[in-house]
Amino acid sequence: MDRGEAQRAGLLVSAGFIDLHAHLREPGFEESETVATGAHAALRGGFTTICAMPNTEPAIDAPGLVAELLARAEAARGARVLPIAAITRGRAGKALADLVELARAGAVAFSDDGAPVDDARLFRHALEYARAADLLLVEHPQDLALSGRGVMHEGSVSARLGLPGIPAAAEETAVARDLSLLELVGGRMHLTHLSTAGSVELVRRAKGRGLPVTCDVTPHHLAMTDEWVAGSRTFAYDDHRADSTPKARRGVLGGTESPRWAYDSSTKVNPPLRTATDVRALWAGLADGTIDAIATDHAPHASVRKDVEYDQAAFGVAGLETALPLVLGGVRAGWCDRDVALAALTAGPARILRITPGADDWIAIDPDAEWVVRGDEIVSLGRNTPLLGLTLRGRVVQATVGGEVRFRGGRVGEAHAAV
Amino acid sequence: MAAPRAVLLTGDDIRRAVSRIAHEIVERDRDVSALAMVGIRSRGDVLAARLRDAIQAHEGTRVPLGSLDITLYRDDLTRIGYAPVVHRSALDFSVDDRVVVLVDDVLFTGRTVRAALDALVDYGRPRAIRLAVLVDRGHRELPIRADFVGKNVPTKADDDVRVHLAEADGRDEVEVLSREGVAS
Amino acid sequence: MKWSRRHILDTDDWSRDEIESVLETTGAMVEVLSRPVRKAPPLRGRTVILFFAEASTRTRVSFELAAKALSADVTNVTASGSSVEKGETLLDTVRTLEALGGDLVVMRHASSGAPYFVAERTSTPVINAGDGAHAHPTQGLLDAYTLRGALGDLDGRRVVIVGDVTHSRVARSDVNTLVPLGARITLSGPPTLMPAAWRCGALPDGVAYEPDLDRALDGADAVIALRLQKERQESGLLPSLREYTRVWGLTGARVARMRPDAPVMHPGPMNEGIEIDAAVAHGTRSLVETQVRNGVAVRMALLYLLAGTPSLEAA
Numbered sequence: 001m002d003r004g005e006a007q008r009a010g011l012l013v014s015a016g017f018i019d020l021h022a023h024l025r026e027p028g029f030e031e032s033e034t035v036a037t038g039a040h041a042a043l044r045g046g047f048t049t050i051c052a053m054p055n056t057e058p059a060i061d062a063p064g065l066v067a068e069l070l071a072r073a074e075a076a077r078g079a080r081v082l083p084i085a086a087i088t089r090g091r092a093g094k095a096l097a098d099l100v101e102l103a104r105a106g107a108v109a110f111s112d113d114g115a116p117v118d119d120a121r122l123f124r125h126a127l128e129y130a131r132a133a134d135l136l137l138v139e140h141p142q143d144l145a146l147s148g149r150g151v152m153h154e155g156s157v158s159a160r161l162g163l164p165g166i167p168a169a170a171e172e173t174a175v176a177r178d179l180s181l182l183e184l185v186g187g188r189m190h191l192t193h194l195s196t197a198g199s200v201e202l203v204r205r206a207k208g209r210g211l212p213v214t215c216d217v218t219p220h221h222l223a224m225t226d227e228w229v230a231g232s233r234t235f236a237y238d239d240h241r242a243d244s245t246p247k248a249r250r251g252v253l254g255g256t257e258s259p260r261w262a263y264d265s266s267t268k269v270n271p272p273l274r275t276a277t278d279v280r281a282l283w284a285g286l287a288d289g290t291i292d293a294i295a296t297d298h299a300p301h302a303s304v305r306k307d308v309e310y311d312q313a314a315f316g317v318a319g320l321e322t323a324l325p326l327v328l329g330g331v332r333a334g335w336c337d338r339d340v341a342l343a344a345l346t347a348g349p350a351r352i353l354r355i356t357p358g359a360d361d362w363i364a365i366d367p368d369a370e371w372v373v374r375g376d377e378i379v380s381l382g383r384n385t386p387l388l389g390l391t392l393r394g395r396v397v398q399a400t401v402g403g404e405v406r407f408r409g410g411r412v413g414e415a416h417a418a419v
Numbered sequence: 420m421a422a423p424r425a426v427l428l429t430g431d432d433i434r435r436a437v438s439r440i441a442h443e444i445v446e447r448d449r450d451v452s453a454l455a456m457v458g459i460r461s462r463g464d465v466l467a468a469r470l471r472d473a474i475q476a477h478e479g480t481r482v483p484l485g486s487l488d489i490t491l492y493r494d495d496l497t498r499i500g501y502a503p504v505v506h507r508s509a510l511d512f513s514v515d516d517r518v519v520v521l522v523d524d525v526l527f528t529g530r531t532v533r534a535a536l537d538a539l540v541d542y543g544r545p546r547a548i549r550l551a552v553l554v555d556r557g558h559r560e561l562p563i564r565a566d567f568v569g570k571n572v573p574t575k576a577d578d579d580v581r582v583h584l585a586e587a588d589g590r591d592e593v594e595v596l597s598r599e600g601v602a603s
Numbered sequence: 604m605k606w607s608r609r610h611i612l613d614t615d616d617w618s619r620d621e622i623e624s625v626l627e628t629t630g631a632m633v634e635v636l637s638r639p640v641r642k643a644p645p646l647r648g649r650t651v652i653l654f655f656a657e658a659s660t661r662t663r664v665s666f667e668l669a670a671k672a673l674s675a676d677v678t679n680v681t682a683s684g685s686s687v688e689k690g691e692t693l694l695d696t697v698r699t700l701e702a703l704g705g706d707l708v709v710m711r712h713a714s715s716g717a718p719y720f721v722a723e724r725t726s727t728p729v730i731n732a733g734d735g736a737h738a739h740p741t742q743g744l745l746d747a748y749t750l751r752g753a754l755g756d757l758d759g760r761r762v763v764i765v766g767d768v769t770h771s772r773v774a775r776s777d778v779n780t781l782v783p784l785g786a787r788i789t790l791s792g793p794p795t796l797m798p799a800a801w802r803c804g805a806l807p808d809g810v811a812y813e814p815d816l817d818r819a820l821d822g823a824d825a826v827i828a829l830r831l832q833k834e835r836q837e838s839g840l841l842p843s844l845r846e847y848t849r850v851w852g853l854t855g856a857r858v859a860r861m862r863p864d865a866p867v868m869h870p871g872p873m874n875e876g877i878e879i880d881a882a883v884a885h886g887t888r889s890l891v892e893t894q895v896r897n898g899v900a901v902r903m904a905l906l907y908l909l910a911g912t913p914s915l916e917a918a
Contacts (some may be wrong), residue, residue, distance in 0.1 A: 496910075501607075502606050502908045502910065504624070505631040506631055541643070542639060543639050
């Protein structure tokens with residue numbers, strides 16, 4: 001269907017979503033995701049453009065690898081894929097990669113993502129070098145010493161569960177460092193997947209001082225709290241309990257019921273799911289423009305890396321296909337205007353990347369369609385999401401890339417989806 | 420609709436039965452000092468205490484008294500699908516070489532007595548074990564017989580015989596509730 | 604009350620009635636253990652699998668004695684080190700356990716939450732015999748039973764737990780069992796060994812934190828000292844073991860600050876001379892050996908109660 005037909009069918013038409021942060025795992029971890037599966041999972045989630053993070057094996061740190069990634073993406077005929085290349089060779093945090101050549105080969109930004117550049121001096125030089133070439137650095141702010149062996153947010157829930165915690169300060173001290181260096185050097189710096197109230201406040205003040213920083217949050221950090229590690233499946237914006245009782249928090253454990261959900265490694269993600277207060281602050285940051293974009297940090301994993309003890313599981317949530325309903329949940333709760341939230345999935349990331357997507361990249365959304373997240377319907381090879389079995393509201397009915405319909409929500413039972 | 424109810428033993432009947440059984444026990448085993456009363460919880464332990472008191476009244480000897488909880492010895496544990504509450508047994512004397520009178524309120528299939536016998540021998544090796552019951556209602560499923568019986572009562576297998584004793588229930592009475600004629 | 608739990612993974616969502624019913628059953632089991640024949644037949648024909656993926660002779664032997672006292676057959680599945688090192692994953696082990704076809708699995712594991720992983724993937728009831736820093740439900744229950752024996756009703760009683768609370772599953776299970784019985788808990792110990800949220804005031808109901816052990820012990824009704832792992836010093840959480848002993852070690856003088864005859868407990872094994880003086884460990888107030896004895900009875904009670912739960916198929 002074309003835009004007019006979609007509108008007449010009562011659907012919401014939007015520019016295609018742009019994801020600043022996705023892991024496609026290829027090359028090196030093809031059992032977890034490939035460029036093709038990731039690019040098609042993206043379409044199901046409404047993303048017509050996704051940025052591929054370079055933590056692959058080998059890392060995307062050479063022009064040939066960028067070219068190869070682009071070729072695979074072209075062949076996949078899914079969402080458009082924009083490569084993000086490594087800042088340092090092999091993402092080892094020791095020596096800068098050839099940033100300018102990588103940019104010429106098609107890298108839209110640079111990041112060491114999961115292995116943030118710990119050495120402040122080297123990161124300063126990266127910023128200086130990138131600034132001269134007007135390149136964008138995407139920084140995953142984390143103080144590795146402070147996060148240590150933590151596997152979830154450090155707070156009351158981690159205390160109760162006996163799991164080592166990652167304090168909010170592990171992110172906030174890194175954000176503060178990065179902002180200081182940006183103030184010193186200048187350039188384009190984007191902070192990805194902020195998760196704490198303190199981080200949002202640091203960025204808010206930095207922007208107030210005129211620093212050229214941008215940032216994003218993930219849908220899971222906007223929807224879930226650390227209580228999810230203990231087995232809760234109540235979205236932050238649906239939680240109206242003044243004080244939750246242990247029974248309610250762990251209700252799945254009682255009696256003869258199955259103990260599923262507590263210590264479910266699908267809730268293990270870095271940065272970790274934070275508290276309800278942090279979630280509220282992320283939404284406030286989104287509403288007042290402190291936060292520029294929503295990015296999925298789609299991190300698919302093969303089951304062998306997740307179907308293990310909580311402390312031994314890999315970090316990451318597969319997020320491309322469920323981003324929209326998580327964001328709409330907060331919109332329905334009145335925590336943010338719909339237009340602002342949708343802009344954070346479209347115009348926001350486009351501005352950060354300095355790209356102008358064509359009008360023929362567009363999607364049709366049924367914001368009220370309810371659907372159940374089922375493992376066998378997930379397009380991504382990663383089924384690592386704590387949303388399995390839950391009912392979500394809002395789904396993408398069609399995704400069009402360059403005027404070509406590349407995804408149609410065929411199995412949807414809703415009346416207006418069958419156009 | 421209420422089930423037809425009949426009183427099998429009144430308070431007086433129970434008093435006389437206990438007294439008679441006490442006499443019979445002493446007649447059978449004249450060496451009162453070797454006797455011990457062990458009641459099966461619950462109700463058997465109450466009757467055992469009454470028998471002990473009756474023997475003391477007649478003979479002037481206070482024989483040891485114990486109570487047994489036979490839950491752990493039930494033969495239907497794997498079948499009933501839940502774990503019935505286990506109570507503490509109390510046998511703070513040695514049963515070795517004693518004549519132990521096992522006491523229960525109602526003798527029916529014999530399975531409870533079988534369990535009690537198993538439990539009892541885990542405490543030692545009595546010289547003899549006798550069985551005293553207030554009511555024998557028949558329908559045995561095991562080769563077990565009482566040595567002392569308050570009253571033999573013919574019943575239907577699905578009748579419900581209930582023993583009420585003042586110490587536990589506030590009154591003394593044995594009644595039978597018949598299933599017959601009850602709309603199911 | 605009728606027992607309805609399938610697994611014993613944590614006591615944090617247990618009602619007071621459930622705890623009471625385990626303690627009552629424990630009393631009956633203590634009586635069984637006092638007989639000349641310390642054995643009863645309720646688990647005859649049942650197999651209890653002891654899956655210990657972390658070394659622990661004491662708890663394993665306690666469970667083994669408990670299972671045997673109820674006439675169960677006992678099989679040990681041991682595993683040392685993490686599953687990654689062995690090349691056998693926990694999932695592989697679960698499949699093996701399922702194939703072995705035991706009636707109950709008792710498991711100890713170094714990872715918090717591992718019993719949830721197993722319970723979710725098997726049809727067999729699971730008893731958590733200690734998982735990482737999370738929970739040790741049978742220790743919490745045996746401590747409650749032991750304290751009841753020494754103090755009677757725990758309503759309004761104040762129990763001090765001192766030591767490495769952060770890494771202690773015993774501390775968590777003691778809190779989860781004693782608080783519903785009416786006790787109040789004062790945690791004490793180095794701030795670096797206290798979970799950050801609890802140190803900063805976000806404590807569970809009925810629990811307080813008092814870093815000064817002398818103040819914590821003043822007028823207390825009982826104290827439980829936790830084992831100090833010597834590695835804590837190496838990881839920078841403690842200046843020295845000597846300083847720990849000076850500030851948080853249980854000495855005779857400290858113990859005397861409690862109410863007269865207030866008992867001293869320890870989950871064992873004790874580092875005498877570090878977290879507890881030998882004289883206190885073996886003194887008249889010490890209930891350490893009573894804890895060990897009661898441990899078998901508590902475990903019998905739980906094995907009995909769980910063996911009675913209908914299997915998944917029957918439910």
